Amino acid sequence: MKTLRSTTSPDWRSALRLLPWGLSALFVGYGFVAGGYPATVIGFALVYAVFVTGLNLFMGYTNQVSFGQNAFAAVGGYMSAVLTTTYQWPVVPAMGAGVAAAVLLALVIGYPTLRLKGHYLAMGTLAIGLITYEIAVEWQSVTQGYLGISGIPPLGVGSYEVTSDRGQLALLVAIVLASTFISARIRDSRMGRAFLALGASENGAMALGVDVARTKLLAFLVSAAFAALAGCLFVHVVGYVSPEVFGLHMVILGFTMLYVGGVGSVAGPLVGALIVSLMPEVFRGFKDYQDLAYGAALIVILIYAPRGLASLFDRAKARPRSADL
Amino acid sequence: MTLASAPGDAILETQALTARYGHVRVLAPTDIRVRTGELVAILGPNGAGKSTLLRAILGLTSTTGQVMFQGKPLPRGDAVAVSARGVVLVPEGRGIFGPMTVEENLQLGAYRLGRDKPEFERRLARVLELFPRLGERRAQLAGSMSGGEQQMLAIGRALMGDPKILLLDEPSLGLAPRITAEIFEKLATLRDEGLPILLVEQKAPAALKMATRVYVLSLGRIAASLDADQITSHEDLAQYYFT
Amino acid sequence: MSNTLKMAALGLALGVVASGPALAQEPYKIGISAGLTGYAATVDRAWRDGVELAVAAVNAKGGVAGRKLEVIVEDNRSEPQEAVTVYRKMLTSDKVNIFISGCVSAGNFAAAGLVVRAQVPMVLCSILPQQPDQVKWAYTTLPPAGFEVTKRLEYLKEKTDVKKIGVLHDPTPYANLQKAAAEKSAADYGIEVVGVEQYKQDDADLSVQIAKMKAAGAKAILKIGLGGTTLTAAKNIKQLGGDLLMLTSLEDIAVFKPVAEVLGDKFLFVASPSQVYEGLPAGPLKSEIGKFLEPWKAKFQDRDPNWASRGWDGVMLTVAAIEKAKSIEGPAVRDALETLSGFQGTTGVYDMSATVHQGLTKNPFFIATISDGKVKVVQ
Structure with a gap:
């Protein structure tokens, strides 16, 4: 009986696990074929998928809370925007500098704050997000304040620029796949297991020899790098940046995507980013009731899939308690 | 003796x-x-x-x-x-990582070992010999196992650290x-x-x-x-x- | 299958028979990206209502170039990212012919690149984008920021003996432009700016900034920025005592009523023509405003007409351009907009040209005050 179960079940279970990926491919494929407005919505969703992948590393794997990821997106995005417009840098090195600056900031901030626990860490990161926003508004000689920076060149390498909707979408798909792949590799690495262990129990992880403070900092840095990459992608895809882009709004959206998609799962960020981006557009026809329908849909998802949509298909490893012990 | x-x-x-x-x-x-x-x-x-x-x-x-x-x-x-x-403790309530698989728990037990693959395999073989049941449950989520199996896993994980x-x-x-x-x-x-x-x-x-x-x-x-x-x-x- | 074929055949037949008139029936689509929610909601809802009112008026007269106008409004939540999405939606799904968009400047800037690529002109409520290739396609009904400032300076010079002023502003782009204008042109009116202080839109106390400027010798404060902070500033000025004047920027009159109760005749503000309609002399300006105010009052009673009147102007400028171009094509309408000069709007006379896309070139403003609950022009 046991052999029977183990030979038949993995097939449909592994098929089920591919479902979130298939679904995502379907959405992105639609945007690719339709072009225009759907392509724009899917494009933003993909940028957010990178952001949420980073958030997931820190919140899903290591079980910490950060309300300040928008700060890193802002540093990455503004750095790349200023370098490419004011200083005429090429896009790729400017993005690299943006990500590096954000990681450096994360190091400076993370070293003291990650010693804080629970609510204190959350409040600390929230403050960092708000301060960064204020700097973007006030430091007008560099950021141009609310006026924003326009004329930011599109993504591309050398003289080759990706300007078409489909080209941009294809590039973003490649970047999201790479990000997701990295996230999956981290999940299955020694470092990733340390993330998960300290997420489950700091004392337990310590007893096994995991240096909790260092590991947390590492997770924070990696997530900041993802956030900064998303910030860079945003400014080059849109061609414009102003402080509102990286406001608290971004944090709330990121959290919603993470929880709808599935905290801690590899496919969750992509699924969440796509669903949460597409839902308001589906409900756009409702006019004044758009927000109401969107809110109701979110509540339904969180009631019926409290661990996120991706987790509905991710239970392949779980089996019922064995009866013999 | x-x-x-x-x-x-x-x-x-x-x-x-x-x-x-x-x-x-x-x-x-x-x-x-x-x-x-x-x-x-x-x-x-x-x-x-x-x-x-x-x-x-x-x-x-x-x-x-x-x-x-x-x-x-x-x-x-x-x-x-x-x-x-x-000096390794198997804590009260076992302290295993429920959302991770049995194998991942055992890998974490050998966290300090780093990337020494042969040594890891040697320790793993020893643990699986002691607790064959863990071998059968390798890919299962630790949190879904019975209390006895979880205790075995907790001890097995401690042994992976070569205490x-x-x-x-x-x-x-x-x-x-x-x-x-x-x-x-x-x-x-x-x-x-x-x-x-x-x-x-x-x-x-x-x-x-x-x-x-x-x-x-x-x-x-x-x-x-x-x-x-x-x-x-x-x-x-x-x-x-x-x- | 056969049904589809029949339908196709029918459609083809109809198309051949009635291709001319059928095309003429296609409406001319106006897209509005507006912050119906979020910080710009008050202004942008009024702007939208003004646009819709004008469209109804134009359609009642048979539309333009044989077409009815149709308005498509999308809420950008006052966020640039949302604005890009809704602009994109209106471009590719609704295929709008022109944008007459609201005052979320960051949103208009963020989308400007793709609007220009689609060769669709924009007539905006906000300031113009910064890139030259984008300015080419964008026009605004907004008076230059300097007008609101010079009107106040002019009043101070001619009607008072104030020689030293302070500038109190928020960090929005339009407020920053006004601040810069004040610093630049005060000397032309024999006035010295003794202090420039910034505040944030949600500040609950401005007494530190005001006291600093007062200590520096300011006898009047130019307050630049919208919202509840105007009342806060008024209360702080009263608490500090003395005879400091406060002159504020253009704003919804409803916001000013409680301010006038605090400061009385020490409170003056910049008003647009539609806000002081009763006191205007008869003439083309008054009659143009009258055309707008009649349906406005019928629908919205005492609601402030300022922003809505500019939305009305946006539609009327568009209609004039289409008639002049004898075309609804984006490039043709863009070119025609550039040639509109001496165009009488509700806010003043628009003189567009190849180099001037901010058409209000003569200062249309008044300085007004409120006494006994009535708006009164003082200059």
């Missing part, structure tokens, strides 16, 4: 070790010792301070006195350094007598292979069968130190509990 299990020099020794929570002293100056080849049981009623004693040895609570391990003092307040010395001494906090908690017996047999095997073990138990009978020596802990102090063959029943022990 094999040579390896013959009592030798003290490997772990507490010297006037005390512990306090805030202003309350919960452990009077305590001197216990575990020698190579020994399985030492600390028995006592609920609230006697058994878990506190283990935490004090690991330096996780505020303590005075010291703990000598392999002739050198164990650091205080640094769990990572303590585990690096080979020099194993500390166990109430390994029989919540388990049926048959399964407790099975687990204690495994511990006896480990002891016979030369791994010193210090365990804390409320349920005396099972522990008594296996232990080489017993300390009775009551109200935060050692009430008695006995060789296992000096006691045959729970009643023999109970007389020490509230003195």
Whole structure:
């Protein structure tokens, strides 16, 4: 009986696990074929998928809370925007500098704050997000304040620029796949297991020899790098940046995507980013009731899939308690 | 008895070790010792301070006195350094990582090993030989296993760290007598292979069968130190509990 | 299958028979990206209502170039990212012919690149984008920021003996432009700016900034920025005592009523023509405003007409351009917009040209005050 179960079940279970990926491919494929407005919505969703992948590393794997990821997106995005417009840098090195600056900031901030626990860490990161926003508004000689920076060149390498909707979408798909792949590799690495262990129990992880403070900092840095990459992608895809882009709004959206998609799962960020981006557009026809329908849909998802949509298909490893012990 | 299990020099020794929570002293100056080849049981009623004693040895609570391990003092307040010395605790309630698979839990047990693949495989083979059931459940989420299997995993994970001494906090908690017996047999095997073990138990009978020596802990102090063959029943022990 | 074929055949037949008139029936689509929610909601809802009112008026007269106008409004939540999405939606799904968009300047800037690529002109409520290739396609009904400032300076010079002023502003782009204008042109009116202080839109106390400027010798404060902070500033000025004047920027009159109760005749503000309609002399301006105010009052009673009147102007400029171009094509309408000069709107006369896309070139403003609950022009 046991052999029977183990030979038949993995097939449909592994098929089920591919479902979130298939679904995502379907959405992105639609945007690719339709072009225009759907392509724009899917494009933003993909940028957010990178952001949420980073958030997931820190919140899903290591079980910490950060309300300040928008700060890193802002540093990455503004750095790349200023370098490419004011200083005429090429896009790729400017993005690299943006990500590096954000990681450096994360190091400076993370070293003291990650010693804080629970609510204190959350409040600390929230403050960092708000301060960064204020700097973007006030430091007008560099950021141009609310006026924003326009004329930011599109993504591309050398003289080759990706300007078409489909080209941009294809590039973003490649970047999201790479990000997701990295996230999956981290999940299955020694470092990733340390993330998960300290997420489950700091004392337990310590007893096994995991240096909790260092590991947390590492997770924070990696997530900041993802956030900064998303910030860079945003400014080059849109061609414009102003402080509102990286406001608290971004944090709330990121959290919603993470929880709808599935905290801690590899496919969750992509699924969440796509669903949460597409839902308001589906409900756009409702006019004044758009927000109401969107809110109701979110509540339904969180009631019926409290661990996120991706987790509905991710239970392949779980089996019922064995009866013999 | 094999040579390896013959009592030798003290490997772990507490010297006037005390512990306090805030202003309350919960452990009077305590001197216990575990020698190579020994399985030492600390028995006592609920609230006697058994878990506190283990935490004090690991330096996780505020303590005075010291703990000598392999002739050198164990650091205080640094769990990572303590585990690096080979002192590994299997905590009460097992402390396994439920959302991770059995295999991932075992990999975490060997965290300090780094990327030494052959050594990892050697340790894994040893653990799976001891607990074949973990091999069958390798890809299963740890949280979905039965209590007995989880306890096996907790011990297996500790062994993956190649401990020099194993500390166990109430390994029989919540388990049926048959399964407790099975687990204690495994511990006896480990002891016979030369791994010193210090365990804390409320349920005396099972522990008594296996232990080489017993300390009775009551109200935060050692009430008695006995060789296992000096006691045959729970009643023999109970007389020490509230003195 | 056969049904589809029949339908296709029918469609083809109809198309051949009625291709001319059928095309003419296609409405001319006006897209509005507006912050119906979020910080711009008050202004942008009024702007939208003004646009819709004008469209109804134009359609009642038979539309333009044989077409009815149709309005498509999308809420950008006052966020640039949302604005890009809704602009994109209106471009590719609704295929709008022109944008007459609201005052969320960051949103208009963020989308400007893709609007220009689609060769769709924009007539905006906000300031113009910064890139030259984007300015080419964008026009605004907004008076230059300097007008609101120079009107106040002019009043101070001619009607008072104030020689020293302080400038109190928020960090929005339009407020920053006004601040810069004040610093630049004060000397032309024999006035010295003795202090420039910034605040944030949600500040609950401005007494520190005001006291600093007062200590520096300011006898009047130019307050630049919208919202509840105007009342806060008024209360702080009263608490500090003295006879400090406060002259504020253009704003919804409803916001000013309680301010006037605090400061009385020490409170003056910049008003647009539609806000002081009753006091205007008869003429083309008054009659143009009258055309707008009649349906406005019928629908919205006492609601402030300022922003809505500019939305009305946006539609009327578009209609004039289409009639002049005799075309609804984006490039043709863009070119025609550039040639509109001497165009009488509700806010003033628009003189567009190849180099001037901010058409209000003569200062249309008044300085007004409120006494006994009535708006009164003082200059």
